[in-house]
Amino acid sequence: MKINTNSNKPETSAGKERHRSLPSEISYIKGYPEKLFIYRLPASPFWWVRYYIAGKTVRRSTKHEGKQQAIAFAKDFYSQLIIEYKGASSAKSTSNFEVVAKEMLLAEEAKLARGELSEITYKNTKYRFEKFILPFFRKKDVKSVDYYELEKFLNSVSDKSLTPSTLSAYLGLIRKVFSYALRRKIISQIPEFPTVKVKAVPRGWFTPNEYLKVQRAARKFAGVKIDVRKWKDENGETQTQYIRSDSKPFKKKGDLMRCVEMTEDLRKLIVFMSHSYIRPSDIRLLKHSHVDVVTGDYKYLRLRLPPTKGHGDPITTMPTAVRVYLE
Template sequence: MSKTKQQSKTKTTALKMPHRTAPLPDTLTPVPGYPTKLCIYKLAASSYWWVRYYDGKIYRRSTKTEDKNKAYAFAKKFYDEIQLKRAQGLAVTSKTRFEACAAAMLKTMEAKVARKELTQDTYDIAKLRLNKTVLPFFAGMDVVDVHYEKLEAFLLMLSHKGGAKGFGKENEQLSSSTVNSYLKLVRAVLNQAFKSRFIPAVPTFPTVNVADNARGYFGTREYSDLWRRALKLNGKQFDVRKIPDKNGEEGKGQFVETVKGNNKGRLVRRVRITHDLHELVLFMVNSFMRPTDLKNLQHKHVQKVERHGCKFLVLNLPPSKKHDKPIATMELAVKVYDRLTRKHKAAGLGVGVNDYVFMPQYSNRDYAYKEMARQFDVLLWSTGLGKCVFHGT
């Protein structure tokens, strides 16, 4: 026999041989008195009998015995265990539990954060919502049993006041966009289960009509009012005080200009307006930056450019919400940047490449951002152009 024919015969023989973990056909035996989908069998990799049951997916387990009668008894208990967990709405195996798939989904998100495809904040919010609201509702469930009716019940829970525990105020009605974000999180878990071949398909989800609420904006006159008022407020100090009503109950915090001897109500905090506020308003409008990017803006991210007689800045900001392209500013942003840098240098603050452009005195940039927000709150209150949220109170 030629070498080629011998190799072909060897391959054919190998293909006909069952895998060591596959059931030996001659040993497949249905359990008497039970559905034919419940059977015991042997395999080449073990001397024990094994039990197998098919119920939309295959469940198998070793009986840990070579005695056929004991294997029958084990198979019956195995079947009863599956039926009991099914009746209770629990997962038959731990790896197909909803929480196990949620943990796998979070691992996938962690990898995306490491690759800078997701922000850390996005991951933290997803983890918080899972632990506080989603997992308590779906705990112990098999992903196979998460159907439309269960998703509809979850939506009903979210739609009632206080339904989403641990996120926002306990008795606050969730907005439709927030409810929709919870459903997207559940869908992400079931997508993970589908990719792991635990479910044949992702179930149909109930729909939530999300209103298209465009963000507010300032017109030309309002913008002018803001930067002019910010200039006038520079150096002034304001109190946030909670003043009791006629029943002695504290209301929401309100701004009052700091005056010596004014002890009315409880002092929550004091806010001093700095020159940064005026420059911040001008710089944001002329640089097209998002407010949250201001806290991370360092001098090394700023490049001065002069082209065809026009001066502007090129900002190479750290990636944020998938935005990683340079920003070309308007010409006024150059003047603001130079003015701000001179003032900081005169005040003895750092203006090196690794120093921050806005409020460089604060190494904690989250705190710096809160300071910016508090000063802007005062500005909105003073101009009557917005609803104050009193950051940090």
């Protein structure tokens, strides 16, 4: 038996309202969770934003008719919800240092999602909080932390073989927590901080003769295999031995950890780095898609590396880097 679903009864006002509340257009936001999206309603000229969090759906009008403005509103909306809801389940006081620090880290995570912060910076920040900052301040109240408490923290990490610049960076992260607490009106002022005298230490450098020696050594060892071995000395301390794989067995110590084959690529890398000013830590990020060969009065490379440590400007190389890159 067929049931006719097309009723001849006139549509009620409630039915019309339900129809007008159904989205006529949905747009997801690149780089954000799929639970976050903007949508249009027949009953409103504005875009709306929707996000599902903590077991419930949160909706809000963006008050914008333009899509790009609505997306920008949605990103801010998402960041605020993350800050408000992720820490809401904690039974601790909102002025507890750990709670405030974790909320600040959530705000940093939102910056990462928006592309305002590099991944390595976020990971370093999180690592430093978990390593020394939270273990010391975890149970403290941000309202009660003063200069003396900060000085005790500084003294506690001063024997960890950390450089003055690293100690200063730790204090900078703690200050960031207090700045966040001040903006949230959890505290009325930021306490005075102890200072760490950071002495400018220029990076090491090679003389032209030393640079040539490094190049020649890299060329000489191309094709040679090196054993990396671990052994214990008479004091029981672990030592590392680097020795050619073809050396006589009686010269080798301890256990073989790995074998490394030196290649001609190492020499090329040394030449490329010295003529492009690129840092060793950035080499692993470099792809062919980041390299432009520029020709004109001069021939050089333009390196468009992903931003790291706040540096995002292209690198202009010396002409020699072009030759090594194209080999």
